[in-house]
Amino acid sequence: MTEAAGVISGRAHLVGRLLAINPTGLGGVWLRARHGAPRDRLTAPLFKELGEIRTVSGTVDDLALFGGVDMTESLLRGVPVMRKGLAEGSGPLAVQGAERLTADRASRLAACCDQRRALVLLDEGSQDEALPHRALRDRLAFMLDECAPDSLSDPVSARSTLDAAARLAECRLTDKETDALVSVAARLGLSDLRAPLLAAETLRTLKALSDTAAPEILLGCAAQLVFGHRALPQDEAATPPPPAEEPSQPDRPDDGGDADADAAFAQNMLVDAISTSLPADVLISLTSRSAVARGQGKGIARRSVLRGRPLPSRAGKVSSGSRVDLLATLSAAAPWQALRNATPGRTAVRPEDIRIRQYKERSERTIIFAVDMSGSAAFARLAEGKGAIEHLLGRAYSERDRVALVTFRDAGAELVLPPTRALTRAKRSLQGLHAGGATPLAAGMKAALDVAAQAVRAGQTPHLVIISDGRANCALDGSNDRQQARSDALLLARHVRSAGIPVTLLDSGARTSPALAELAQSLGTEVHSLKRSSASAALDGLVPTL
Structure with missing residues (x-):
């Protein structure tokens, strides 16, 4: 906290300086980057x-x-032995693997944040993993992302950290500034009052840090x-409806209308600046990771004894395929x-002391396309149907999903x-598709269900x-x-629903x-229409569902 005065042009640099000045009021920063050089680029100026x-x-x-x-030491000594935790203290705390925190642990860390301690959440999560817990994200003022530009649109001329911290208590916001922030938050759809x-x-x-920059900057x-x-x-x-036209009024003395117009213009400028502060793909990525947190996206999460992200060990019996957590077993036996x-020099281990390693992994996902190639659906739209399927196949391939293709026409269905x-093999299979005949919808659904x-x-x-x-x-x-x-089709649909299989239904009519x-x-489920003019655009909206 002794950084000298100067000009700050980097986002990570500025966030670090602000947290050093006011760690209790700002909570901390959520840093989203892969381990290695992308993360080092952000953590270096921040730390x-x-x-x-x-x-x-x-x-x-x-x-x-x-x-x-400490139960182990307490039982050995015969008196309660207290052990200090790593999260205790008043300095900044960085938490690695923030996307893997359980709800209970996230809540306890949020309590640390409420007790006047700055947190740095290091999020290495991929697209198929949930975001860090909302209880933590909402308490942190800032986010740094490896995909977002680090440079500031307007560099800030800053005084030293110590000088700024000394001036912080004197700085106040005007009513106009407070109204602008609250109004912009409402226009952006932010319901959390913490924002x-x-x-x-x-x-x-920022006012304590720089007194030379213009207030609007x-x-x-x-x-x-x-x-x-x-x-x-x-x-x-959400886009607010346009205001209704008011009847014309006779000229009256100025009653502050110009001031209201200036405030609205300033708020519009703020909204535009915020909209461009992060690339659109970053916001969409965060949205789709939120969908994963709600159970959408990749395959379901399940426990495993062989592979995946490590979880706390559990008591159990040694069996084929299981792995013993030696450290946890000895800790359970020590007291x-x-x-x-x-015998002196040896540890007596009993079956109830055995601890088995366990992991959490996500299962692979198989996307099954059941395509109606009958005359009613495909005569006029066969080319567009193939294009839509290729678009979805490409999405599935980018997520490393398995894909299967079932077609139905005439009197039956075919896998x-x-x-x-193999994306190439999947696209090659589309080239030989032909349309025509009756619509055996139930047969197609039965083949897909198999x-x-x-x-x-x-x-x-x-x-x-x-x-x-x-x-x-x-x-x-x-x-x-x-x-x-x-x-028959409705009966098969009820079978699919009772099996708990997620379904995306696309209307080809x-x-x-x-x-x-x-x-x-x-x-x-819901029906999603494939418009004749923009099938790919319609499919892009289904990315969180798939």
């Missing part, structure tokens, strides 16, 4: 400003992190730093050595492509994508009974038919 900082792993045990009664409070505290700290800087990563992408932000009359990761069952038996997570207009006219027995065909809407209700 230089913060000075001495303690770094801990998010997977360390609770006793080492938070402290408390404008943190922005106000950031602006106050400091206001814009505070809004970008705090609101930038919290704002929704432009297509998701009982005096009672077991163990054109068994589950594979492939999904095989995926489940292989330990994978299936996801079904049905592309059809829903006009079934061929029953499972091959007859052209429309009523029976409809009943010119308009959604009542039959397809009824099918979507039985599947427990």
Whole structure:
């Protein structure tokens, strides 16, 4: 906290200086970057400003992190022995693996943040992993991302850290500045009251740091730093309705209307600056990782004894394939050595002391495309249907998912492509598709359900994508009974829903038919229309679902 005065042009540099001046009011920073050079580029100036900082792993045990009664030492000595935790103290604390923190541990770290301690969350999560817990993210004023530019649009001329900290108590916000921050937060759809409070505290700290910069520059800087990563992408932000026209009024003396117009203009400028402070793909990436936290995205998370991210060890029996956690086993056995009359120099270990390693891994996902190639759905739109499928196949391949392709026409269904990761093979199989004939929708769903069952038996997570207009006219027995065909399709839909298989239903018709809407209700999903003019654009909106 003895950095000298000078001009600050880097975002990470400025965030570090602000946290060094006002760690209690700003909470900390969420740093999102891969381990290695991308993260070092951000942590170097940040840690230089913060000075001495303690770094801990998010997977360390609770006793080492938070402290408390050391049961092992207490039992050996016969008196309570307290142990200090790594999280105790008043200096900045950096937590590695923030995306893997459990809700309980995140809540306890949030309590540390509330007790006037700055946190640095080091997030190395990929696209298929959840974000750090919201209880922590909402308490931190700033976020640094490896994909965002580090340079500031307006460099800040700053005084030294000690001088700025001494002036902090004297700095106040005007009513106009407070109103601007609250109004901008509301326009960005930020419902959490911590956001404008943190922005106000950031602006106050910026005023203590620099008295030469224009007030509007400091206001814009505070809004970008705090609101930038919290704002929704432009297509998701709520757009307020245009104001109704008011009847013309006779000329009256100036009653402050110009001031209101100036305030609105300033707020519009702030919103525009915030919208460009982070690239759109960064905001979309955060949105899709939020979908993963809600259970969408990649395959389901499950416990494993062989591979994945490490979890705390559990008591258990040694069996084939399991791995013994030697350290945890010895720790469990240590307090009982005096009672077991163990031989000096040896540790008596009993079956109840055994601790087994466990991990969390995500299962592979298999996306099964069931495509209607009948005359009603594909005669006029075969080329567009193939393009839409290729678009989805490319998305699946980029996520390293397995893909399978089932087509149905005439009186039955065919597994054109068994589950594979070979994108070239999948695209080649599309070239030989032909349209025409009846619509055996139930047969197509049955074939897709069989492939999904095989995926489940292989330990994978299936996801079904049905592309059809829903006009079934061929029953499972091959007859052209429309009523029976409809009943068979709804019965298979209920089977798919009861199996817990997620479904994306794409309408290949010119308009959604009542039959397809009824099918979507039985599947427990929604209908997404593929417009003739922009199939790819419509599919882009389904990325969080897939």
